[in-house]
Amino acid sequence: MGSSHSTNQSINCGLVDGDTTSEFCRSGSADDETTLPNFASSEGTSEGSETNDPPQKLPCVDQTHSRHSAILIFDLDDTLIPTEWIRSSFAVQKHKHATTDEVYQAIRGELERLTSNKLTPFILNTLKRAKKWSETVVIVTNARSVRWLSAMKSLFPEVVQLLQDENIPIIRSCPTGEEPSIHEAPAYFSYWMNAKKTKFLEVIRNHLQVNCISPRRTVDLISIGDNDFEEYAALRAAHELPNVRLAKVVKCRSGLEPLPFLHREKENPLTLAHDQPEAALGKGVPAVLPMLQHFSRCWVLSPHRRFWHCEDLETQWSSLRVLQLVELRDSRTMHQLPIDTRRIILAFWSLLTFLLSDAERKR
Structure with missing residues (x-):
């Protein structure tokens, strides 16, 4: 329902005010999600700042943290909530x-039983800590329908209330054109990745405008999700906007059941820098990544053609160059390879490039 064009007006595709639905466009990547609090985007407001006096992308140096210096973008499904398990449970419970509403209450009861009533408090704590760390925290999702709104309200009413209280919007991406067949892998991927990238750019521009950030200042983009759409979207956004100094991508494991979902979050040693003394972060870390902790890998992606490594954190992060990474990932050959093969090639290529650069510097 609604327009399928991603323009300024398409922001309304991803918003719901209370219990009423405004115009929604068809969107999603097999995720039946929707949106909650309002979000005012400012796409196009920083065009002048992108063309005149672009900010210098500075090397990673110690700096005093500001809540305006980083933007946090979460995915929803299998990132903040165990969606795949919820869907499979719905299929079982709907016959009983x-x-x-009774189905959702049964699923909620099972979630509480399996996690000893700890899952919802952990989601709430994650969002609260993220909001303490950054002024701009949003959830961007490839949602196919609005049905997920009623599910969210029934399954996680406390989370919905917190999103409204903390002004954390859930934004649906609104892709343009007809959705390609999933069997046309490159076109299908680009369709949904570009939908997320468009919203990422809108969030960044809105953050810069609302917080009156100088065109010569830069911010860090932090993306947390379980699929490649947001990973590529963050890379492209950092590549296109000179105001983005670093794109930090956390890749979460998808498809976990409630207890493993909760345990992986708790067992990871990474925590918010907001809860740690500044000196504990070490040099060369512009912002420690607030994140859900059931991740499969974490990359720190530097668009200013520098490698750096966070040795101060227990989890080592490898760095990749955004510009070269985009060039390689855009190649037709790479798109035809299995995803695991592409990741191995990229990791090896990154290491090789670093070794060659290091050898050249030592000459």
């Missing part, structure tokens, strides 16, 4: 109960 008369109404959809």
Whole structure:
């Protein structure tokens, strides 16, 4: 329903005010999600700052943290909530109960039982800590329908309330044109990746405008999600906007059941820098990544053609150059390879490039 064009007006595709639905466009990547609090985007407001006196992308140096210096963008499904398990449970429970609300209540009860009532508090704590760390925290999702709104309200009413209280919007991406077949892998991927990238750019520009950030200042973009759409979208956004100094990507494991979902979050040693003394972060870390901790890998991506390594954190992060990474990932040959093969090639290529650069510097 609604327009499929991603313009300024398409922001309304991803927003719901209370219980009413405004115009929604068809969107999603097999995720039946929707949106919650309002979000005012400012796409196009910083065009002048992008063309005149672009900010210098500075090397990673110690700096005093500001809540305006980083933007946090979460995915929803299998990142903040165990969506795949919820969907499979819905398929089982719908034959046992008369109404959809009864099904959701049964799933909620099972979630609480399996996690000993700890999952919702952990989600709340993650979002609260993220908001303490950054002024701009949003959830961008490739949602296919608005049905997920009622599910969120039934399954996680406390989370919905927190999103409204903390002004954390859930924004649906609104891709343009007809959705390609999933069998046309490159076109299908580009379709949904570009949808997320468009929203990433809108969030960044809105952050710069609302917080009156100088065109010569830079911010860090932090993306947390379980698929490649947001990973590539963050890379492209950092490549296109000179105001973005670093794109930091956390890749979470998808498809986990509630207890493993919760345990992986708790066992990871990474925590918010907001809870740690500044000296503990070490030099060369512009911002420690607030994140859900059931991740499969974490990359720190530097668009200013510098490698750096966070040796101060227990989890080592490898760095890749955004510009060269985009060039390689855009090649037709790479798109035809299996995803695991592409990742191995990229990791090896990154290491080789670093070794060659290091050898050249020592000459």
